[in-house]
Amino acid sequence: MAIAYRQRIDDDTEFALWRIEEEATNLYNQLQLNQEEKDFVESLSNGKRHLHWLGTRVLLRKMLRTDEYIDCKVDEHGKPYLVNLPYHISLSHSYDYAAVMISKTHKVGIDIEQIKQKVERIAGKFMRPEELAFIGEKQKIEQLYVCWCAKEAIYKCNGQKEVSFADNIFLEPFEFEHHGVVDARLHKKDTVIDYSVGYLQYENYMVGYVKG
Template sequence: MAIAYRQRIDDDTEFALWKIEEAADELYVKLQLKDDEKAVFDSLGNSKRHLHWLGTRVLLRTMLSTDEYIDCKVDVHGKPYLVNHPYYISFSHSFDYAAVMISRKYQVGIDIEQVKQKVERIAHKFMRPEELDFISEARKIEELYVCWCAKEAVYKCYGQKTVSFLDNILLEPFSFEGHGVVNAQLNKGDVNIDYQVGYQQYEDYMVGYVIQDRQ
């Protein structure tokens, strides 16, 4: 399967989705893995997790259009980064899809989630009362997924484990139209950052994506 969806944000930033229809061995042979990476892959076992791990890395290689070895590591907070390529990156996956966002200039964050009714049961765990107040009854499930994906994208972009979706990331009201922008603020101690988070509904999935200017 090739890239299923690709969106360019600006001249330096884009994201793409890959529908994982291949078997693990088909994806595995597309990669150049060192022993430590092979050990990480082997530790995932024979589950959907190992397909997601492979799928994000095959998609990254496809987006970078390179035959070189891609040295992809994670920092102490679990945020992925590239050692030998000049890009900031973010990974996500959900069921049959892998998602990757890359940028030459900006920290980025992306999240993809399959839209399901169960989100309503846990909304109070990541949404403040004032945020729940602007969710419409007509599109409640979709809008809750926009909120979850937006907060997850901000969390990944900022890249610190200690950030709480409920306490530290606040969203402003928005009108759901299948795609658009949500304004968000990350407030934690002395850190106050404003974000404009894009969202896109793709089939029965929701995607949230964001960039953060380092200047």
């Protein structure tokens, strides 16, 4: 298991992708866990969810460059945070990959998804008609995944529940590239926040990443 891709956004912010190739026992042995975390891991059935939880934590440890215990909690909205280290973090996983984004100075959000045809069937559930209108035919599936990953990354960065991808997160028109940026905004009640969301196609996966 090794870091497959790493990108620095600025002096304080970076993300990485990790291809999960080890057995769960190998990953487990690379971590320091308290009893509550050990109990949680034992409650997971052996399978992808088990590997994903372990894989994201191992990658987080690699990125933080520490062998010490990492106290990683989840708040009431489901957003992970570090108790004992001065970093904002975001975690994601899909099939064989884990993704982690960290920053000392900004809230962050990252999402990784394996590219599949099924996204076309559900596009109307997370996109507005004016967003669907700018999707091209040539690389339609890839562009739809950019939209999903961008909105998911913003959702994670914002860290609040009750945010609708279709009703609260708006994307500006863009042309698909394998590595690009989408301008977006979150609009909820009296709050409007502008974002520039980066995206990357890595093999048959799409990654969206953003800092607040």
